Amino acid sequence: xxxxxxxxxxxxxxxxxxxxxxLLENHPWFEVxxxxxxxxxxxxxxxxxxQGRWKLSTPMPDSVKNIIVKDASQVENxxxxxDFIFCAVAMKKDEIRALEEAYAKTGTPVVSNNSAHRWTxxxxxxxxxxxxxxxxxxxxxxxxLGTSTGFIAVKPNCSIQSYVPALHALKEFxxxxxxxxxxxxxxxxxxxxxxxxxxxxNVIPYIGGEEEKSEQE
Numbered sequence: 441x442x443x444x445x446x447x448x449x450x451x452x453x454x455x456x457x458x459x460x461x462x463l464l465e466n467h468p469w470f471e472v473x474x475x476x477x478x479x480x481x482x483x484x485x486x487x488x489x490x491q492g493r494w495k496l497s498t499p500m501p502d503s504v505k506n507i508i509v510k511d512a513s514q515v516e517n518x519x520x521x522x523d524f525i526f527c528a529v530a531m532k533k534d535e536i537r538a539l540e541e542a543y544a545k546t547g548t549p550v551v552s553n554n555s556a557h558r559w560t561x562x563x564x565x566x567x568x569x570x571x572x573x574x575x576x577x578x579x580x581x582x583x584x585l586g587t588s589t590g591f592i593a594v595k596p597n598c599s600i601q602s603y604v605p606a607l608h609a610l611k612e613f614x615x616x617x618x619x620x621x622x623x624x625x626x627x628x629x630x631x632x633x634x635x636x637x638x639x640x641x642n643v644i645p646y647i648g649g650e651e652e653k654s655e656q657e
């Protein structure tokens with residue numbers, strides 16, 4: 441692909457945002473050209489904004505170090521120079537829903553790592569290899585949001601991602617019951633052992649709401 445899509449990462453200074461940055465380095469389709477975060481990080485280079493907070497074991501890509509971080513709440517400014525947005529913000533769910541819809545209304549596609557829109561009826565939650573047909577609902581979402589090109593699509597809960605592909609492969613055998621047991625890393629909550637030292641050699645035996653999320657999704 442000669443002309444890469446210009447990508448903005450909203451929530452780019454957090455752990456998931458940093459992972460987006462790392463994964464998209466040298467990607468054949470996408471080029472990170474914009475990073476947005478809180479007002480506290482706005483105006484700084486990405487390297488400055490994440491100083492002492494870079495959580496990945498791999499080094500920060502040189503291509504993003506000097507990108508000036510924008511204020512994620514300044515939607516038009518962030519969306520104006522990108523083709524596509526990946527969103528991974530740490531906010532209240534109603535605030536996330538409003539923010540993502542504001543970006544979509546600018547005509548910008550938004551793929552969200554957040555859970556806020558996972559149960560919104562006209563927002564597709566997709567594992568591309570399994571249910572790409574669900575993207576057809578975007579037509580109705582666009583009518584609701586009043587846009588012809590923008591949309592929101594979301595990824596499922598991290599637990600679902602791990603075992604649903606295996607279940608899908610078994611679908612033709614028509615299993616009637618499945619017992620799923622998941623073990624989740626603290627990184628799923630945007631934490632590390634440095635942030636949460638109490639979790640070293642430790643485990644939380646029960647996380648409320650996880651079973652219900654898996655069933656509904």
